[in-house]
Amino acid sequence: MSSRERMPLILSRIEQLQPSVNCFVALDEDGARTTAEMSDRHLEQGNPPRLLEGMTAAWKDVLGTAGRRPSGGASPAQESRTGEATIIKRLRDAGALMIGALNMDEFAAGGTGANAHLGRCTNPWDPSRITGGSSGGTAAAVAAGLVRIAIGSDAGGSTRLPAALCGVTGLKPTYGRVSRHGALARSWSMDCLGPMALTAVDCEAALRAIAGTDAADPTTLTAPPLEHISPTTNGLRIAIATHEGTPLSDHVRAAIGHAGTVLRELGFAIHKAELPDITQANDLQQVLVKCEAAAMHGRRLRDAPDSIGIEARSVIREGLLIPATRYIEALALREVMLARFVDEAFATADVLLAPVYPDEAPHAIARQDPRAIENAFTAAARQTRYANYLGLPALSVPAGFGPNGMPLAFQLIGRPFDELRLLAIAERFQDVTGFHRQHAPNAVQAA
Amino acid sequence: MKDDVGPLMDADAVRAMLDLQAVTIEETEHEGVAGTAGRLNLRTRQLADAAPVLADPTAFGAALARIGEES
Numbered sequence: 001m002s003s004r005e006r007m008p009l010i011l012s013r014i015e016q017l018q019p020s021v022n023c024f025v026a027l028d029e030d031g032a033r034t035t036a037e038m039s040d041r042h043l044e045q046g047n048p049p050r051l052l053e054g055m056t057a058a059w060k061d062v063l064g065t066a067g068r069r070p071s072g073g074a075s076p077a078q079e080s081r082t083g084e085a086t087i088i089k090r091l092r093d094a095g096a097l098m099i100g101a102l103n104m105d106e107f108a109a110g111g112t113g114a115n116a117h118l119g120r121c122t123n124p125w126d127p128s129r130i131t132g133g134s135s136g137g138t139a140a141a142v143a144a145g146l147v148r149i150a151i152g153s154d155a156g157g158s159t160r161l162p163a164a165l166c167g168v169t170g171l172k173p174t175y176g177r178v179s180r181h182g183a184l185a186r187s188w189s190m191d192c193l194g195p196m197a198l199t200a201v202d203c204e205a206a207l208r209a210i211a212g213t214d215a216a217d218p219t220t221l222t223a224p225p226l227e228h229i230s231p232t233t234n235g236l237r238i239a240i241a242t243h244e245g246t247p248l249s250d251h252v253r254a255a256i257g258h259a260g261t262v263l264r265e266l267g268f269a270i271h272k273a274e275l276p277d278i279t280q281a282n283d284l285q286q287v288l289v290k291c292e293a294a295a296m297h298g299r300r301l302r303d304a305p306d307s308i309g310i311e312a313r314s315v316i317r318e319g320l321l322i323p324a325t326r327y328i329e330a331l332a333l334r335e336v337m338l339a340r341f342v343d344e345a346f347a348t349a350d351v352l353l354a355p356v357y358p359d360e361a362p363h364a365i366a367r368q369d370p371r372a373i374e375n376a377f378t379a380a381a382r383q384t385r386y387a388n389y390l391g392l393p394a395l396s397v398p399a400g401f402g403p404n405g406m407p408l409a410f411q412l413i414g415r416p417f418d419e420l421r422l423l424a425i426a427e428r429f430q431d432v433t434g435f436h437r438q439h440a441p442n443a444v445q446a447a
Numbered sequence: 448m449k450d451d452v453g454p455l456m457d458a459d460a461v462r463a464m465l466d467l468q469a470v471t472i473e474e475t476e477h478e479g480v481a482g483t484a485g486r487l488n489l490r491t492r493q494l495a496d497a498a499p500v501l502a503d504p505t506a507f508g509a510a511l512a513r514i515g516e517e518s
Contacts, residue, residue: 174515176508222512283490290487292481322491329495329506338510342518364509374483391511416515 003036003097010056010099013444014146020442021144022191023137026059027100028070035098038167042095050419051209052149055202059151060109060135061101062184063088063193073106073134075117075307078296085182086214087151087193094209099147103137108158108186109223109293110134111380112364116309120364123166124440125406129361129431132162132380134186135196139166144198145443149206150196155187157291157356157384159194160396160411165361167407169426169436170196171203174417175391176223178207179214185296187289189331190388198436200397200426204230206420214257224417238263238425239273239349243385246383249359255400255408256355259429263353267427276344281337281386286378287322287330288389292320315377338390342415345386351425352413353394355383356396360406387413390399395422399437407435 011029018024061070063085072078092098105113111138113121121136123129124144131140132135135152139162142150146411152159154172163170171194177194185191195206197329213220240260248256262272294301300308301317345352357380367373387394394413402408412422430436495501502510 219508222508224512224516280490280494283487284494287487287491290484318480318484318487321481322488326488326491328504329490329501331507332501333491333494333498334504335502335506335510335514336498336500338507339514342514346518370480391507415518416507416511418515 003039004033007033007036008327010097014099015442015444017144017146017369018212019307019410020127022119023103023140023142023144024058024148025071025103025118025137027103028065028068028098031065031067031098032100033085035092039095039097045230050093050095055096055149056099056147057096057149057151058099058102058138058141058152059088060104062104063101063151064182065335068101070101073104073115073118075398078184080184081360083182085087086179086216086262087210088182090210091149091151096149096209102141102150103324105134106309107293107297107316108134108155109216109312109316110378111157111161112311113137113140113162114311114366115399116311118208120229122442123361124442125167126364127359127442129406130165130364132165132357132361134158136162137161138196138229139170141170142166142168142198142438143443145439145445148197150200150357152196153183153186154192154194154388155190156388157381158186159196160356160384160394161380163196163396164356164409165407167201167438168196168198169203169209169398170194170396171386171419173207173211173419174223174393176209176219177417177419178391179212179217181214181216185292187292189288189292190285190391192369192388200257200395200423200430203395204420204423205404206429207423219397223436224399227420231421233424233428234267235269235422236349236350236425237269238351238353239271239345240346241273241275241352241354246355247358248355251360251400251402252355252408254359256410259353259399259410262429262433263425266427266432268425270397271348273349275352276341278386281341281389282382284333284337285385286329286390287326290316290319291321291322292319310370311369311373314373334389336392341390346415351422354411356409356411357383358446360402360404360408383411392416393419393422395419395426397426397429400435401438
């Protein structure tokens with residue numbers, strides 16, 4: 001069936017589920033039809049299929065398109081001067097069918113998928129539970145089968161957390177691997193745009209389509225090119241990384257243990273290792289993200305604080321009270337901390353296997369106490385923030401289901417620019433497990 | 448500083464925050480915005496003081512590429 005012929009069905013499925021999932025904030029029906037025609041024409045002219053030929057794609061509402069400025073999940077929309085984002089152009093050039101923009105936490109500063117202006121995005125596995133955030137709409141759209149590829153952004157776990165809670169595969173690339181040109185920032189110094197999909201195979205295709213240097217984003221200029229061939233996984237050493245005091249539910253612990261067993265049976269050398277102290281990197285990540293958010297949104301915080309939902313307000317306001325010297329020190333410590341972490345964590349391992357989130361997705365609670373919001377956010381992102389501070393690639397992989405039928409996950413963390421190795425491991429894991437192929441109750445057949 | 452904070456904090460919280468910058472981390476048990484900011488300030492300062500050298504804060508991308516290649 002051609003993409004043109006498929007498009008009415010794709011759009012009708014979105015129309016069917018949007019009222020309950022609320023994952024889209026802007027459906028671009030014209031763009032979807034146009035890119036479907038472009039894809040069909042490409043193939044009709046006898047060209048070989050491109051990386052994402054005929055695959056449906058959507059994106060967190062931080063990316064500018066030719067016809068629309070992103071909202072950043074804010075109302076009024078986050079101020080920006082963005083034109084079309086590089087990543088949008090690359091998706092389209094790779095043959096993707098461009099469907100629309102997705103719900104998110106306001107300013108990407110939250111971890112629940114609840115947006116005071118756009119409404120709560122619900123978890124397709126159980127609408128009473130959170131999607132995680134801040135790329136909640138991204139994860140929900142994939143989990144609901146509404147799009148095959150969706151783009152999220154991750155400055156502290158915002159791709160991996162919702163991917164984990166919604167049972168999809170989600171990649172935070174190395175800082176600098178993917179251009180952020182045309183994207184609204186959550187944190188200039190840590191933002192990473194990355195794909196979510198049901199499978200690691202699709203995530204790899206998407207990464208290959210969107211990665212690469214871009215003169216409009218200088219952070220990409222020092223990144224080595226992606227290899228043409230996926231790296232070998234033979235003989236790889238994977239450390240199941242734990243650290244003292246990690247509060248994990250029994251079922252997440254069991255899922256991680258099971259993943260280790262599966263990977264050992266696949267021929268990987270599995271061992272347990274104590275992770276270097278991540279508390280310091282987590283704290284320094286908070287210095288950066290809070291300061292940058294306070295700088296970005298300070299005027300709105302001062303002049304119209306009530307225009308910002310309590311969730312976002314509660315997690316960015318501390319940045320107003322951190323001096324510039326501390327911020328610069330936190331930036332300057334990154335190289336030292338990264339070198340130390342790589343020396344320690346990767347001394348006896350090629351890849352780390354670690355938790356993403358300590359439990360199943362919790363039920364949605366409308367909290368009104370800023371301290372409770374900040375504390376819940378900190379607890380949720382304890383396992384993810386350090387990878388952002390250190391700039392490392394990390395991939396969330398579905399790993400099973402909890403006692404309430406909700407998805408569980410682990411993450412693979414690699415050395416800088418080692419995304420393809422993480423994806424190759426996940427692809428082998430997914431070859432012999434079916435967690436990523438389970439359908440959420442509130443899902444349609446994958447688009 | 449108070450002007451920067453505007454309606455988000457009361458005077459006591461600002462005062463607590465300013466006080467925090469002069470005390471040790473064990474003493475930063477204040478709750479709220481000032482407490483969190485104070486703990487992050489002190490943690491950063493302690494780590495910076497303990498670091499043998501601070502890197503160029505604008506060169507992290509190059510460091511990532513170099514450390515990735517070396518490892």
